[in-house]
Amino acid sequence: MQHKCVSVVAGAPDQRASSVVRSHNPADLDDVVAEVSLAGPETFVDAARAARGAQADWAAIPAPVRGQVIARLGRLVEANKEALARLITREIGKPYAESLGEVQEIVDTCDFFLGEGRRLYGQTVPSEMPDKQLFTFRVPVGVTAIITAANFPAAVPSWYLVPALLCGNTVVWKPAELSAAVGQALAELIWHAGVPLGVLNLVQADGKATFAGLEQALSAGVVDKVGFTGSTEVGRAISELCGRYLQAPCLELGGKNPLVVMADADLDLAVEGALFSGFGSAGQRCTSLGTVFVQREVHDEFLRRFTAAVESAVIGDPSQGVLYGPLIDVRYAERFERYLELVRPHHLVHGSTGIGRITDANPRKGFVGQADRGVYVHPMIVDGITAQDELYRTETFGPLVGVGTFDTFDEAVELANGHGYGLSAAIYTTNASNAFRFRERCRAGMVSVNNSTSGAEAHLPFGGNGLSGNGSRQSGVWVLDQFTRWQSMNWDYAGKLQKAQMDMVEL
Numbered sequence: 015m016q017h018k019c020v021s022v023v024a025g026a027p028d029q030r031a032s033s034v035v036r037s038h039n040p041a042d043l044d045d046v047v048a049e050v051s052l053a054g055p056e057t058f059v060d061a062a063r064a065a066r067g068a069q070a071d072w073a074a075i076p077a078p079v080r081g082q083v084i085a086r087l088g089r090l091v092e093a094n095k096e097a098l099a100r101l102i103t104r105e106i107g108k109p110y111a112e113s114l115g116e117v118q119e120i121v122d123t124c125d126f127f128l129g130e131g132r133r134l135y136g137q138t139v140p141s142e143m144p145d146k147q148l149f150t151f152r153v154p155v156g157v158t159a160i161i162t163a164a165n166f167p168a169a170v171p172s173w174y175l176v177p178a179l180l181c182g183n184t185v186v187w188k189p190a191e192l193s194a195a196v197g198q199a200l201a202e203l204i205w206h207a208g209v210p211l212g213v214l215n216l217v218q219a220d221g222k223a224t225f226a227g228l229e230q231a232l233s234a235g236v237v238d239k240v241g242f243t244g245s246t247e248v249g250r251a252i253s254e255l256c257g258r259y260l261q262a263p264c265l266e267l268g269g270k271n272p273l274v275v276m277a278d279a280d281l282d283l284a285v286e287g288a289l290f291s292g293f294g295s296a297g298q299r300c301t302s303l304g305t306v307f308v309q310r311e312v313h314d315e316f317l318r319r320f321t322a323a324v325e326s327a328v329i330g331d332p333s334q335g336v337l338y339g340p341l342i343d344v345r346y347a348e349r350f351e352r353y354l355e356l357v358r359p360h361h362l363v364h365g366s367t368g369i370g371r372i373t374d375a376n377p378r379k380g381f382v383g384q385a386d387r388g389v390y391v392h393p394m395i396v397d398g399i400t401a402q403d404e405l406y407r408t409e410t411f412g413p414l415v416g417v418g419t420f421d422t423f424d425e426a427v428e429l430a431n432g433h434g435y436g437l438s439a440a441i442y443t444t445n446a447s448n449a450f451r452f453r454e455r456c457r458a459g460m461v462s463v464n465n466s467t468s469g470a471e472a473h474l475p476f477g478g479n480g481l482s483g484n485g486s487r488q489s490g491v492w493v494l495d496q497f498t499r500w501q502s503m504n505w506d507y508a509g510k511l512q513k514a515q516m517d518m519v520e521l
């Protein structure tokens with residue numbers, strides 16, 4: 015089945031496509047998943063205006079009732095779990111088991127926020143003066159523009175859409191063109207759950223039109239908050255644009271996530287973690303492992319076991335039980351291949367039976383599926399990474415893991431922090447003091463002990479620092495600070511003007 019994807023503004027399909035592109039199944043490029051009508055900037059602006067028009071009515075619906083809509087969405091996603099996971103696998107090539115996990119993450123997010131509809135707590139605060147009471151309230155920010163990436167085409171959007179809607183905001187959502195069909199499917203589930211037309215508007219557009227539309231919408235005053243998941247480069251451009259309008263976007267950007275292996279670590283456990291976060295989703299998670307830093311005395315043994323694990327891993331058709339499938343798209347593979355230039359100076363490539371694309375002519379042992387039909391690349395482990403290397407600080411967004419060595423714990427911390435990113439980091443150790451010290455000194459927003467750099471749960475704060483983001487956090491109660499603003503109220507029932515500071519009661 016081929017999906018037809020168009021923008022939907024206030025419930026009506028937008029016919030003003032500026033071009034039509036196709037999204038392909040990266041495991042079988044002959045399989046066209048969707049034909050996508052890409053909108054121009056004017057559609058984005060119209061969507062923001064529609065969202066503005068719908069906002070007051072949506073905010074007027076009591077939060078517990080909005081919570082019921084989120085509850086229905088959770089049940090609908092659950093009922094359609096396999097179908098949505100199959101579509102994710104088909105459109106971006108994520109192994110089916112991981113796609114199921116991704117859909118589960120939406121369900122978890124809904125389960126968390128349905129209850130938040132009955133909380134959204136404010137506070138009562140004592141006043142300096144008698145007969146006066148102070149309060150705080152969470153109020154919706156207004157119109158939110160959410161721009162998301164193809165690698166987590168359903169779960170990560172839900173981290174924005176669900177709390178934004180629950181908090182009484184209206185939304186313009188621009189999914190990635192490469193996952194347009196998944197975007198459309200999720201939007202349809204949200205409308206079916208009872209989110210009114212105009213409250214969620216879907217814009218199918220490329221990055222350029224989106225940026226231009228966002229610029230116009232911000233200058234017209236019809237966007238109040240931007241949420242963006244994607245590259246650091248685009249995140250910076252969005253941040254600069256938002257800054258002009260005195261807005262702070264919610265950003266979830268790249269990572270060069272380190273995994274530290276202390277000499278006292280359980281090495282098999284560390285290998286398992288490195289395999290999952292280095293090569294799962296073909297290294298295309300923002301939480302993917304960048305470099306493993308291993309204490310010198312166990313470096314050779316770790317590398318031996320890690321290499322053996324990668325060599326024997328099954329790669330290929332994402333509907334089978336594989337470690338990873340194809341990259342999301344040919345463009346991702348081309349970009350990844352450019353990074354292979356950075357590998358050359360190291361001359362040490364482990365874990366692979368080839369370099370670059372897996373094809374019939376450049377095969378891999380333990381490959382399942384039809385190599386020539388898809389966008390598959392060989393896994394790589396590059397040893398000898400130091401803080402001087404480009405690979406130390408470059409996110410490759412593919413199945414490539416660097417390995418470096420350290421002697422002291424202090425060196426490990428320095429290496430884990432020094433690349434500029436600060437999304438997630440992991441340490442493998444059996445020494446509790448190392449674990450806590452690492453957490454204290456690590457700049458990453460998310461730290462794992464004896465677990466991989468990936469695998470965030472839906473109710474913990476998700477986000478990074480440095481090049482990984484501006485400190486904004488998604489998920490759990492923390493995201494409420496992105497999608498609501500605090501409003502205070504003071505209520506004086508003294509029957510006379512009481513002046514703060516000047517009329518404070520003295521003892």
Ligand code: UN1
Nearest residue numbers: 166299300301468469470
């Ligand atoms: C992302 O890659 O943008 O923790 C998000 C994880 C996933 C989410 C990754 N649950 O790896």
